[in-house]
Amino acid sequence: MSLLTIDIDYLTKVLKQLLSIPSPTGYTDELARFVSKELERLGVFYEVTRRGAIRARIDGKKTKPARAFVSHLDTLGAQVKALKDNGRLELVPIGNWSARFAEGARTTVFSENGAYTGTILPIKASGHTFNDGIDTLPVGWDYVELRIDAYSKSVEDLHRLGVDIGDIVAIDPAPEFLENGFIVSRHLDNKAGVAVMLAALKSMAESTKKPTVDVFWLFTIAEETGHGATSILTPEIASLVAIDNGTSAPGQNSDEFGVTIAMADQTGPFDYHLTRKMAQLCRDNDIKFQKDVFRYYRSDAASAIEAGADVRTALITFGVDASHGYERIHMHALRSLSELCTGYAYSPVEIQRDAREFASLKGFTHQPTEDADQELSPETEEPGAEPAE
Structure with a gap:
């Protein structure tokens, strides 16, 4: 199988554009508009949900069993919890991230009167004032505050600026x-995943070759707060491949190069057959890959399963150093993931039975047991099973 060529210049350009548009969970409208217009420019069919999640589709030779990729548009951020007497803002995080990585961050506060820049600072920020106190201050959101770049020394000043409780705070990516x-940038989780999908989409849209079956490309808007792909799947989608960050850290096998295939996260193992298909596609196409297990991690795939979707799930990732902090990735991983997307889209459907939501055991898959002489793969057909493509 030959992989499609990925336009690295396009991947780089679109990632820069994605990073330039603030999109903490709850504030994703403008990024949804950007991605939708990009899909339109590429000539790809798409539709947008009420809240702004996007479902695009490239038609295949058959409609079922359809495949889907998913990445999320939303990022980490913060929200105004309280207006402080000193004219600064108390914050709560959007998503799960440490205030350790918020200290020193440049921000944008979106008020009803307009946007204000600012900086998140420890409540003891001056060494000339607090001396060693700046080093003994605990880490936590109770110990930081947001200083707005406007005249603000009281609650009344904040009201005058139009800043209020609940206002969204975007963290500057500084790419x-x-x-x-x-x-190196914040919010590579998961704008890099979105860029991977757009780059793969571009190569497929420009190709005259049709994928094996319909391929959906899903962009969700609330993964960082746990909602993810809860309501965007269609009944014909049988397999869902999430594209997100892998955790390159001590004790993990993820890498900033190649594809990292997640075998499990905190919600349990990913689908036995789909994850192994991802690995085999990498082997067949000389894509560097490694496997990993994530203990404190969930993705769009987890939210889909928890919402009751009967789909096979897999998670393929680009290794991120210091995830949810000061993140770093490598273009090699992004290119590898985009290539793998095209390889999967054009690969044969081995489990024909997946075209139906309910069926008999005919064509159902096998998993190896200790008595088996060799592993039985989905390609192994039972008598009477439908032939594989």
């Missing part, structure tokens, strides 16, 4: 694209 392929 750097290095010549050696490394990318």
Whole structure:
């Protein structure tokens, strides 16, 4: 199987554009507009839900069993919890991230009167004032505050500016694209995943070759708060491949190079057959890959299963160093993931039975047992099973 060529210049350009648009959970409208217009430019059919999740589709040779990829548009951020007497803002996080990585961050506060820049600071920020107290201050959201870049020394000043409780705070990404392929930025989780999908979509849209079956490309808007792909799947989708970040850290097998295939996260193992298909596609196409297990991690795939979707799920990732903090990735992983997406889209459907939501055991899959002489794969057909494509 030959992989489609990925336009690295396009992947880089679109990732920069994605990072430039603030999109903490609950504030994703403008990024949804950008992605929708990009899909339109590529000539890809799409539709948008009431709240702004996107479902795109490239038609295949058959409609079922359809496949889907999913990434999320939303990022970490913060929200105004209280207006402080000193004219600064108390914050609560949007998503699960440590205040350790908030200290020193440049931000944008979106009030009803407009946007204000600002900086998140420890409540003891001056060494000239607090001396060693700045080093003994605990880490936590109770110990930081947001200083707005406007005249603000009281609650009344904040009211005058139009700032109020509940206002969304976006964290500036501060991206750097290095010549050696490394990318350093906040919010690579998961704008890099969105860029991977758009780059794969571009290569497929420009190809004259049709995928094996319909392929859906899903962009969700609330993954960081646990909602993810709860309501965007269609009944014909039988397999869902999430694209997100892998955790390159001590004790993990993820890597900033190649594809990291997650075998399990905190919700349990991913689908036995789909994860192994991802690995085999990497082997067949000389894509560097490694496997990992994530203990404190969930993705769009988890939310889909928890919402009751009867789909096979897999998670393929780009390794991120310091995830949910000061993140770093490498373009090699993004290119590898985009290539894998095209490889999967054009690969044969081995489990024909997945075209039906309910069926008999005819064509149902096998898993190896200790008595088996060799592993039985989905390609192994039972008498009377439908032939594989």
